[in-house]
Amino acid sequence: MIPKTQPFVPKFLYGTAWKEAATQSLTELAIVQGFRGIDTANQRKHYFEEAVGAAISVCIEKGLVTRDDLFIQTKFTFRHGQDHRLPYDPAAPIEQQVSQSFASSLEHLGTDRIDSLVLHGPSRGTGLGPDDWASWKAMEALHDSSKVRMLGISNVNLDQLDELFQRARIRPTFVQNRCYAIQVWDLAIRQFCKINGAVYQAFSLLTANRAVLSSSQLAAIAQCYGRSPAQVVFRFAVQAGMLPLTGTSNAAHMQADLEVDEFTLLDAEMEVIENLMKP
Numbered sequence: 001m002i003p004k005t006q007p008f009v010p011k012f013l014y015g016t017a018w019k020e021a022a023t024q025s026l027t028e029l030a031i032v033q034g035f036r037g038i039d040t041a042n043q044r045k046h047y048f049e050e051a052v053g054a055a056i057s058v059c060i061e062k063g064l065v066t067r068d069d070l071f072i073q074t075k076f077t078f079r080h081g082q083d084h085r086l087p088y089d090p091a092a093p094i095e096q097q098v099s100q101s102f103a104s105s106l107e108h109l110g111t112d113r114i115d116s117l118v119l120h121g122p123s124r125g126t127g128l129g130p131d132d133w134a135s136w137k138a139m140e141a142l143h144d145s146s147k148v149r150m151l152g153i154s155n156v157n158l159d160q161l162d163e164l165f166q167r168a169r170i171r172p173t174f175v176q177n178r179c180y181a182i183q184v185w186d187l188a189i190r191q192f193c194k195i196n197g198a199v200y201q202a203f204s205l206l207t208a209n210r211a212v213l214s215s216s217q218l219a220a221i222a223q224c225y226g227r228s229p230a231q232v233v234f235r236f237a238v239q240a241g242m243l244p245l246t247g248t249s250n251a252a253h254m255q256a257d258l259e260v261d262e263f264t265l266l267d268a269e270m271e272v273i274e275n276l277m278k279p
Helices: 020-033 049-061 094-109 130-144 158-167 187-196 216-225 229-239 251-258 267-274
Strands: 013-015 037-039 071-076 114-119 148-154 174-178 199-203 242-246
Touching (some): 020 037, 020 049, 020 251, 071 094, 094 114, 094 130, 130 158, 148 158, 158 187, 174 187, 187 199, 216 267, 229 242, 229 267, 242 251
Parallel strands (some): 013 037, 013 242, 037 071
8 A cells, every 4th residue: 555645745836738749748848847746637628648647757767757756636527527538437427437537547647646636626616516525535535545645626616615625524635726816816715725724726827817917017026026927926826825837838937937936025015916906
């Protein structure tokens, strides 16, 4: 049995969605540049998980990293989020779909364990239904087996999150949402995570907030530090307690993203950014 030890959690994740044929080369590049957290999903519609695994294998074979150096996160995705390339039998009970998807992920990623397994969004828009609880219990069983070290949920609203935390035997360690500045950077969910000891993972910090990136206030802060507006947004996220994701395909941008620990924003600057798009 794999020892149940807590893996390290990096300060930045590299997101592998929407990269298709470039997935392997870009994931390799991200690892070479210094990323040690890799986010993927067993959802062929938007991810190429097998190519992510190929990149990890190449980097390990080259001696760039060991498996223990990496934080690997993948997801179980319900049928409505998939296309025809399913990693499970759609006629099987949800519990079996989770097991089949997970077994497929282990094979794709060339590993015997997953550091974080995330439910890729509830089965419905409001509340949690029977399929959500069946999938979560199956994920809890994988956690019990030590094949999964931490659990998470993504694309979730506050009511669903509250229900999950109230009723789950094993609560999520991670909550991953698209983070909009116009929603005060998902403030309500972030506050819930802080109170309940979960880590908020933020994706689309740049692509969902183009107006922020072009704002004069952010430009002025960036100029003060000799940094780019994107670096300031990522630094804001880190200081605000988020675990940011980036999916850049540019090596220079990858390096710049990892340099956000080299400067610290003032409290007043944090407040300005927090409220840039506040309604």
